[in-house]
Amino acid sequence: MSAVEGNSADDPILPFIDTTKPSVARVYDVFLGGKDHYEVxxxxxxxxxxxxxEVPLLTRTFRQWLIRVVRFLASGAGIDQILDCGSGLPTAENTHQVAQRVNPETTVVYVDNDPMVIAHGRAxxxxxxxxxxxxxxxxxxxxxxxxxTVTRYLDMNRPLALMQCGTLHHISDEDNPVDLMARYIDALPSGSYVAISHFYDPADGSELSxxxxxxxxxxxxxxxxxxCRTSAQIEAMFCGLELVExxxxxxxxxxxxxxRIRPVATVEQIAYGAVARKP
Ligand SMILES: C[S@@+](CC[C@H](N)C(=O)[O-])C[C@H]1O[C@@H](n2cnc3c(N)ncnc32)[C@H](O)[C@@H]1O
Structure with missing residues (x-):
């Protein structure tokens, strides 16, 4: 399906795409109705x-949230530089398109480590x-x-937005996502924003849980x-920053x-998100 399908694991240049195992980025792409995926x-x-x-509603909810957040960052918050961790495969509305529509001067640095995103998506x-x-x-x-690339294009002396959308739920408790976020947040200049979306579990025996x-x-x-984590666990990842309303x-x-023109499906309530500002 991609130009590098069939390349080998020891190819020195092209990232190896293992088509025998599903990947987070490609599975997400199937759910969003994209084209960059395999049978697995x-x-x-x-x-x-x-x-x-109804599960496709969950991924759509995540993506639509990202779009609204980027619009807020570029307009209301006046942010003109964004570090988007876990970009995913290109889709209909990508962070740079949304932000640059508001402010064409916005710089976006995407980060991902999925071979399919690297080989096919980056272009x-x-x-x-x-x-x-x-x-x-x-x-x-x-x-x-x-x-x-980060130090060249993002000015760490001016506010920026750090986006961790749909990424931290792929980090286990053992790998400590709170500590990871503390390290990012420490490095952010004052006035920066942090956006996190995450799978939610109220852990209360409810139908949603x-x-x-x-x-x-x-x-x-x-x-x-x-x-999936509780709201207290997700909020801890903001490391005490004040959340925007x-x-x-x-x-x-x-x-x-x-x-709202239809009731919210239970599955949509699994997508949680918040934005915070570093004072
Ligand atoms: C569920 S997708 C979310 C895409 C997009 N941020 C969104 O919210 O619509 C998660 C992305 O994070 C990437 N990702 C997961 N773990 C990563 C890691 N350790 N380093 C870099 N990228 C990672 C995956 O490859 C995937 O593209």
């Missing part, structure tokens, strides 16, 4: 639909000279912030990560674009 990824999609046929994401892509592991905050747990088990079996809420309730 589509199999995960079909298995997830068996849990609830589409790096659309203009204010948009850059870094192949790096977001788990190493210090290395990422010291990456030459049961569904969260089923989806978590399914995702852990499929791709080895994808933990309305705080940490179901993503559908975070400054929706307009009135």
């Amino acid at each position: 990824d589509r199999e995960v999609y079909r298995r997830t639909l068996e849990i609830t046929p 589409l994401l790096e659309e203009n000279d204010r948009t850059h892509f870094v192949d790096a592991n977001l788990r190493d905050a210090e290395a990422l912030l010291a990456h030459p 049961e569904l969260s747990q089923k989806l978590e088990t399914n995702l852990l079996n499929a791709v080895g990560s994808g933990w 309305p705080g940490l809420v179901p993503a559908v309730d975070w400054w929706p674009d307009g009135p």
